[in-house]
Amino acid sequence: MSKKDINSPRFDLIELFFFAYRDFTGDPDVLLDELGFGRAHHRVLHFVHRNPGIRVSDLLDILKITKQSLGRVLKQLVDEDFICQEPGALDRRQRLLYTTEKGTKFCAQLSKLQTQRINKAISLMPDGSDDIVRQFLYLMIDENDRSEVARLIGKETD
Template sequence: MASYPGQEMNTKDSASPRFDLIELFFFAYRDFTGDPDVLLDELGFGRAHHRVLHFVHRNPGIRVSDLLDILKITKQSLARVLKQLVDDDFICQEPGALDRRQRLLYTTEKGAELCARLSKLQTQRINKAISLMPDCSDEIIRQFLYLMIDENERSEVAHLITKQTD
C-alpha cells in the first residue's frame, strides 16, 4: 500500500487503536486459561505443566527439541515441569527406535485422562460461546485466530492443529 497526500479520511494521522478487541482478547484469554487452573492446582501443577501435557498428548512420540520449538522456552525451563510430569506418571519417555539419543514423549493413561478433563473444560466454554452465535461463526473465528499468528509460523500451526488425537 503506497502512501500519498489526501489518502487519510481521518483528522488523525493514523487509524484508531482497536481498544475493544485488545481488551476483549485480554479478558477472554484470561478466563479461557483460568478454567483448568483449579484442576491443575489440586495436583500441584501450573499452566506450564498444562501446556507440556497438552502438546505431548497431541503429538505422541514428540522429540524434546520439537516440543521446545512449539513452546518456545528453553530446555532448562521445560526440564523442570517435564520431570514432575514424568515423576508423577503423567508422561513417559521412550528412546527413539531409529535414533536412540532421542527420548520420545508420550502421555500415560493417567496423563491422557487429565488432558481430556482439562480440554473438556475449555471446550465447554468454547462450545457455549459458539452456540450463541450465527452459523458461519466457527469458521470466522478460526480464520481470525489463524491470521493473528505470525505469518512465518502459520503453516507450522496449521499442521499442528489438523492432527487427530481422539
C-alpha cells in the first residue's frame, strides 16, 4: 500500500466487515429471536459460558456496556434459567455468574452455527489461512486491550 493509499477509505474492507458480521450474527439471531432474545443476550451468554464464575464487574469490562444495560439482559437470562448467580466465596457481595444446563446447551447451539460459518469460509482458503485470519482479527483489537483479550481467550496471538 502506498502512502497515498493509506489515507484513502477502505470501503471494500469496511463493507465486507459489515456484511460478514451481519451473516455471522444472523445465523444465531434466528434462534435467539425464537426466545425473545437479542444479540446482547448472546454476548452475555457467550462470555459467561466461556468464563464460569465470572464477576459481574468483569463481564461489564469485557462487554463495555453500562450496568443498566447488563442488568436488564442478565435479569431475563436468570429469570429464564439460562444463567445462575452465586455469591462470592470470600466476598458475599460479589455475584458470580454461571450458565445453567439449559444455558450451556443453548450456547452450544449458537456456537455450532457460528463455527460452521467460520469453518466453511476457512476451508475455501489456502492452508494456514486460519492463522492469518486470527492474527488479522487480533491486530484489529485496540492495542491497549490485546494482552487482556489474549489472556481471556486463553491463547497468545502475535
